Amino acid sequence: MIEVTDLTKRYGNTTAVDGLGFRVRPGLVTGFLGPNGAGKSTTMRMMLGLDRPTAGEVRIGGTPYRQLRDPLRTVGALLDTGAVHPGRTALNHLRCLARSNRIPARRVHEVIELAGLEDAAHRRAGTFSLGMGQRLGIAAALLGEPAVVVLDEPVNGLDPEGVLWIRRLLRDLAAEGRTVLMSSHLMSEAALTVDHLVVIGRGRLLADTGMTAFIDEHTEAGVRVRTPEPERLRDVLAGAGIEVVADCADGSLRAATSAERVGELVAAHAVPVHEVTRTHASLEEAFMRLTADAVEYRSQRPGADLPGTKPPGTEQPGTEQPGGAHR
Numbered sequence: 001m002i003e004v005t006d007l008t009k010r011y012g013n014t015t016a017v018d019g020l021g022f023r024v025r026p027g028l029v030t031g032f033l034g035p036n037g038a039g040k041s042t043t044m045r046m047m048l049g050l051d052r053p054t055a056g057e058v059r060i061g062g063t064p065y066r067q068l069r070d071p072l073r074t075v076g077a078l079l080d081t082g083a084v085h086p087g088r089t090a091l092n093h094l095r096c097l098a099r100s101n102r103i104p105a106r107r108v109h110e111v112i113e114l115a116g117l118e119d120a121a122h123r124r125a126g127t128f129s130l131g132m133g134q135r136l137g138i139a140a141a142l143l144g145e146p147a148v149v150v151l152d153e154p155v156n157g158l159d160p161e162g163v164l165w166i167r168r169l170l171r172d173l174a175a176e177g178r179t180v181l182m183s184s185h186l187m188s189e190a191a192l193t194v195d196h197l198v199v200i201g202r203g204r205l206l207a208d209t210g211m212t213a214f215i216d217e218h219t220e221a222g223v224r225v226r227t228p229e230p231e232r233l234r235d236v237l238a239g240a241g242i243e244v245v246a247d248c249a250d251g252s253l254r255a256a257t258s259a260e261r262v263g264e265l266v267a268a269h270a271v272p273v274h275e276v277t278r279t280h281a282s283l284e285e286a287f288m289r290l291t292a293d294a295v296e297y298r299s300q301r302p303g304a305d306l307p308g309t310k311p312p313g314t315e316q317p318g319t320e321q322p323g324g325a326h327r
């Protein structure tokens, strides 16, 4: 369990973390999401005693990190994959860590195997690709068989096989009853890996909820309706107070309602319909909507990419991510 209580961090005039409070529970993979500059890394650094809070505290299993007797055996972390001596081999790096944390040497070989680094064990870390460095960082994080695992952008730099590996690994760690917190910018990846979400923006808590509930809360249920008479359908829907959220490129309409409701309306008004499809909102859509006001660095106008906010005729069919919340 990780408990974050009234956590605040200021750097001069910048408030990076602002009265943040949440709990990360064991047995789940919790995604820690937020736009650039939201305060994720700062929060994670405070969890791991690398930065002092201006106010508030973080407890890992009931104890602040700095007071843990065996930190590496309690919490494993991947924060900065560059923090390895480049001249040291992967094996030696892990051996040194094990020795200084009173972890048995056999565990070094176990994590090398777990991370798929057998062939690279004798190579210097300085020659590692980004993905291999990431694997070494994860191997180090798991060295002490910690009950709590904190990973900042763990899929960063990994190839598709590596992404699949980390997804399975995190799910296995959670299934073993460990507490797993991962940050990610990749919503599609988070949707496949994460059970629970903590979303922050401008250092403040925006959401602390299950994946499915989060998507349901921040997107509309929708259906795509294809008809040879889109104007009549639009009128019928408008008459029932139903919003058309997108005009799709194939002439179909996307409306914020249920398939049942559309079925009843088109039957009552004799509107011919060729296809009705339930559309599933994605984590990305829900995230963009929730954080639209909390984005610090923006390349476009707010919400420009939100499905349903594009000008008519610009949405491509099938752009939703069906089952975005499912794995």
Ligand SMILES: Nc1ncnc2c1ncn2[C@@H]1O[C@H](COP(=O)(O)OP(=O)(O)OP(=O)(O)O)[C@@H](O)[C@H]1O
Binding pocket: 011, 014, 015, 016, 034, 035, 036, 037, 038, 039, 040, 041, 042, 043
């Ligand atoms: N050492 C520091 N000195 C001054 N300001 C800092 C420092 N570290 C972070 N900040 C500021 O604090 C805010 C939060 O930064 P942080 O890196 O925690 O965000 P983040 O959510 O991890 O962002 P990203 O997704 O881009 O990694 C930003 O405005 C950042 O510029």
